[in-house]
Each structure stands twice: as C-alpha cells, then as structure tokens.
Amino acid sequence: MIQINQLVKKYSSRQGTIIAIDNVSLNILQGAIYGIIGLSGAGKSTLVRCLNLLEKPTSGQVVVAGQDLTKLSNRELRQARQNIGMIFQHFYLLQSRTVAENIAFPLEIAGVPKKEISIRVKELLHLVGLEDKSSAYPAQLSGGQKQRVGIARALATKPQVLLCDEATSALDPQTTLSILNLLRDINQKLGLTIVMITHEMKVVKEICTDVAVIHEARIVENGPVESVFIKPQSDIARQFISTVFPNELPADLLKELSTHRDSEIVRIQFLGSRASDPIITDLLRTCDVRANILYGSIDHLRSTLFGTLTLELLGNPAQLKEAHRYLASRELKVEVIQHAL
C-alpha cells in the first residue's frame, strides 16, 4: 500500500544542514498497523509528514496506492490526500465548530453535497461512538473524545491509509487503550492501513502488526512485531522492548549469583502456544539439572502471548549442555546471561 524508497529529507538552518531522514526505505502492506518508533528527534514526525507530502522530501519516492506522490501536481496531490487521513497528538479541532461540523469539514472542502455529508457524518459518529456529542463543541470534550472526533474527521473521505502522529501521547493510559482499541476495530472493519508514529513501545505492543525502529534519521531494524520483540537486532530496539517487558536482574543479585559454582543464568522467551507449556517441569524431568526461578512474566503482544523466564540452572557442564539441547529442541529462544564458572 505504501512504498518509501530511499527517502531523504534535509533542512537548512543557520547551524548548517540537518538530515532529518537519511535514505529510508520501507514497504507497508495493505491492512497493516505499522508502528514507527524512535526517540525524540529521531525523525518520526518528518517521516510521517513526508508520507502525505506535508513535508516535501529532498529526494526519494513515496508511493501510496500505486501513485508516486512526489511526481504529482498540486491539484493531483490534493486529490491523492483524500486517500490519506491523518490524526495528531494535539487533535487540531476547529474550536468554533461543533463535533458534527468538524467531521463534516473535509467533506465540505471536497464539495460533497450537504445531504450526503449529513448521512456520512452520522455514520462516522456511530463508528467512533460519539452519537450523543454531535452538537458539542471541542472545549466540552475530554481528550479521548477529541481524538475520536479527530479519527472521524480523518476517515470522512474514506481514505485507505490513516497516519497517526503520536495520536495517544496526550492521553492517560486508560484512554490510550480505548483509542488503540478503536483504531484496531477500524483497521479490521474497514481494512484500513494504519501508520502509527510513536515513542511508546506499549502502543506497538498493543496493536501493531509490524514495526520499524528509527534512530538518528535511519531505520535500524524493521519487521513483524513478534520477530522484533523476540530477536531485536539493535540496542535501541532492546531498550524500547525493556520498557514494556522489563527483565533486567538487579546488579547485586547478579553479583551474588556469579559466585555460585556450576551455575549459569539463562533467559528463555516464548511466544504463543509455547506459553502454556510446563517448560520447567519438563526440563527438570528430562535433564538432571536444578533450576532457580529468578524472574518470570507473561503478557500479550497484540493477541499473542509473550513470556520471559530467567532461570539459574545448576549442574555440571555436561548436565548444563544437556539442558541447552533440551531447550533448543523445544524451539525456545534461550540466551545465556551469565556463564558457569
């Protein structure tokens, strides 16, 4: 649905040239909920604004639904943008217009007849659960309700793509979840392709199917969410993952454990149905080792279970080797955090 090819965006300033996007290429499939995560200043907003040409790329291509946006005239671009909705952290609603009038706004600009606008606005109010707020003004709404208006307005022209720039960053955790659930429902109901720009891994964990990690203007890794979580390639991805699945052991405990003989510390990670397997019992029955559970967690990665278990395994070198062989045969991801003395 969206192909970004060798995209570069440079800004000139008195301090010199800033490269905000450095040769980024991504392929976002139709129906994906694609997260783009990075620290402040990484280039996320610039990248998402290049996707509808709110920012004009310095070079490279942005192809949406088969159309290279960088090649279009202003008139063609206005037309193409009707296929790309956008929502923002600070909503940007028109304060002097009611909820219904805000949602109607893009349709008025597109020259849709009044009768049709009224029908479409009703549908959209229903879609985002705001039927009772039709005549309210933005100042009378909560943050979550404002974002629902933002979503309805963005979907007014029936776009195939929705760009979300930190759409939940101004909301409390509970409201964030309700907005993410709404976006997931819309994605499933309408087959909409969603691009989520965020600095919060919990957003990616909740709803994204794919993720790209952007760092200092470059994509450092990308792929299906499950692959990136189970096998992160970059330190920055590991840092983001640890914000939702913290699994570091306290340093003083690690130091104490390092004095144990015939002991090693391993981290085991598992996805999906593996999460319900009695791994420890099977391991102890099959191999002649002892295990000390140091940390364990189990949570959802979208709708898939994702678990982590950190163990101290106790046994002689041959027994520990046997334990590794067993864990490998169960197709679990095993990482040795501290080797045996």
Ligand SMILES: Nc1ncnc2c1ncn2[C@@H]1O[C@H](COP(=O)(O)OP(=O)(O)OP(=O)(O)O)[C@@H](O)[C@H]1O
């Ligand atoms: N209009 C501009 N003129 C000059 N430099 C800019 C402009 N917009 C962004 N930049 C610079 O480009 C880089 C990327 O900025 P961008 O806003 O895309 O990052 P971000 O990841 O969205 O950060 P944040 O989460 O803080 O918004 C930064 O170094 C920023 O200072």
